[in-house]
Amino acid sequence: MKYLPNNISKNTQLKLYERMMKPRMIEEKMLILLRQGKVSKWFSGIGQEAISVGVTSALKEEEYILPMHRNLGVFTSRNIPLYRLFTQWQGKSSGFTKGRDRSFHFGTQEFKIVGMISHLGPQLGVADGIAMANTLKKEKLVTAVFTGEGATSEGDFHEALNIASVWNLPVLFCIENNGYGLSTPTNEQYKCENLADKGLGYGMESHIIDGNNVLEVYEQVDALCQSMRINPRPVLLEFKTFRMRGHEEASGTKYVPQELMDEWAKKDPISNYEKFLVSEGVLNDGSIAQIKEKIQLEIDEHLQKAYDEEEITLDPTMELSDVYKKFEYQEVKPNEKVSNIRLIDAISQGLRQSMERHDNLVLMGQDIADYGGVFKITEGFVEVFGKERVRNTPICESAIVSAAMGLSINKMKVMVEMQFADFVSSGFNPIVNYLAKSHYRWGEHADVVVRMPCGAGVGAGPFHSQTNEAWFTKTPGLKVVYPAFPYDAKGLLATAINDPNPVLFFEHKALYRSMYQDVPEDYYTLPMGKASILRNGSDVTVVTYGAGVHWALEILDSQPEINAELLDLRTLQPLDLEAIYASVKKTGKLIILQEDSLFGGVASDISALVMENCFEYLDAPVKRVASLDTPIPFAKKLEQNYLPKERFFVALKELIEY
Structure with a gap:
């Protein structure tokens, strides 16, 4: 050498x-x-x-x-x-x-x-x-x-x-x-x-x-x-x-030819370098011994210090509290000046105002720069914020999510737009194993929002129509937001960006341009984990979110004799269990509506939690209504059959009559 x-x-x-x-x-x-x-x-x-x-x-x-x-x-x-x-x-x-x-x-x-x-x-x-x-x-x-x-x-x-x-x-x-x-x-x-x-x-x-x-x-x-x-x-x-x-040591090296081991042993980086330094007069036997003695003393001293430390003490409260970085929600109240805008406009407006508020916020996603994204949510952003902060990405969801984590480590805020929520599967690993676990593992938060255009009802087929929130509500360390109205979307998006924890922000594509509402023009925030009671009632509790909110409203409007209490969850993690329990205790009956397929969905956990904590208040079994346990079909009739809207009406009547 x-x-x-x-x-x-x-x-x-x-x-x-x-x-x-x-x-x-x-x-x-x-x-x-x-x-x-x-x-x-x-x-x-x-x-x-x-x-x-x-x-x-x-x-x-x-x-x-x-x-x-x-x-x-x-x-x-x-x-x-x-x-x-x-x-x-x-x-x-x-x-x-x-x-x-x-x-x-x-x-x-x-x-x-x-x-x-x-x-x-x-x-x-x-x-x-x-x-x-x-x-x-x-x-x-x-x-x-x-x-x-x-x-x-x-x-x-x-x-x-x-x-x-x-x-x-x-x-x-x-x-x-x-x-x-x-x-x-x-x-x-x-x-x-x-x-x-x-x-x-x-x-x-x-x-x-x-x-x-x-x-x-x-x-x-x-x-x-x-x-x-x-x-x-x-x-x-x-x-x-x-x-x-x-x-690792248990594996051994029997699979390595001995002559190869012998060849590389001759190339040992330390013994060869040591010989060189001796030949150059930088080291001698005495200085080598001194260096090794000094290192050995340091090892022994610190090893003893480690041995002397007591075994770790279990603190169950800390185990749970360390999953998320502490976030002190700061309310910014909306002003009185409003405009009647669509859901898509509210998201765009909230994103733009967050960019103005946080000069360390970076947006990343496919086609989001000059093109403005496939849904045009970031149209015009490049002219205002520049291409350094509004970045088109190659089609590589996994590395982009990982890069978002790196930006957060280096004191930036990040929004990653999945072109469609379905494509998040290509970035699934860094979301559930890196973003979600880092704070619990070593105290490093992930200041990342992943926007998820999702949902069926637009004839987009199996790869552009999923509402896959249950992939993430299952994972400790992630927060999941799923608004149904423009007002909620804008305020919750602002909060999601303020929150130093990773947030999956679901936006239903079918509501983008069909749902209008009066929305404050200036910046404001809304708290996570607070359901919205859209209707008060005493006969039955209806719990839903996303497009399910509008299906439930439509059916309840057509059935005025049903005195239902309707809860829009708005956020799924954290979940407003207090509001759910309070309503169930009042009405005695619960039906949960979700667009996602039935097995393993959010409705299943809500049902189990209510059965465990409110059983004595129930006058009927909890009902869950969801889409079929199939992939999402393309043809209109097949898609309508897949979605749960009509089955919800039948199940609601059955529950009322129980």
């Missing part, structure tokens, strides 16, 4: 050695503790320390790094107190996740590190978002993100590279090509000779670096970062290295 220090000072050469030695010695200790049963799991980075240390050392402290399992050197090079890492791995309170996650599945704003989740791909898009925020704030900073060669097969990898390239984002994509994805060798993972070649397809600069040569890593990354700060652009780096231990 050839070391060329060039302009790297002796002090820096020594620092790089010390920084590599620390994670190596920690790992050696952890492997002992693993065998003793004192650590539950370990992903070894032995043999790859030069990459983590070289990259981190080339970055500024204020620049974000997004590491993976084997990047202990990132954390130690950022000088995180070791006892905090040890307690993190032991599931204690001084760690970063309050015992809720393990390994490096955490982030820390203090040290500008954002750890990975087990679904590896999304963090690449998160890096895009962090870098985008830096460019919007005119900060000349680089964001570095790590991945292994295995994860380059994931769609998120390709989406993130494409976005970074199209938007010229200063992201350093670092691929640690260590030969195996768990047990799968590279010749079974990809066909191209080098992963760096994939950058060419995205018009992206790419380089291959010897990942076991810390001077080469540091020098090349340092030069690239200096250039990227002046000339923002993404760069793809393939670090050639090897994994000397199993994917």
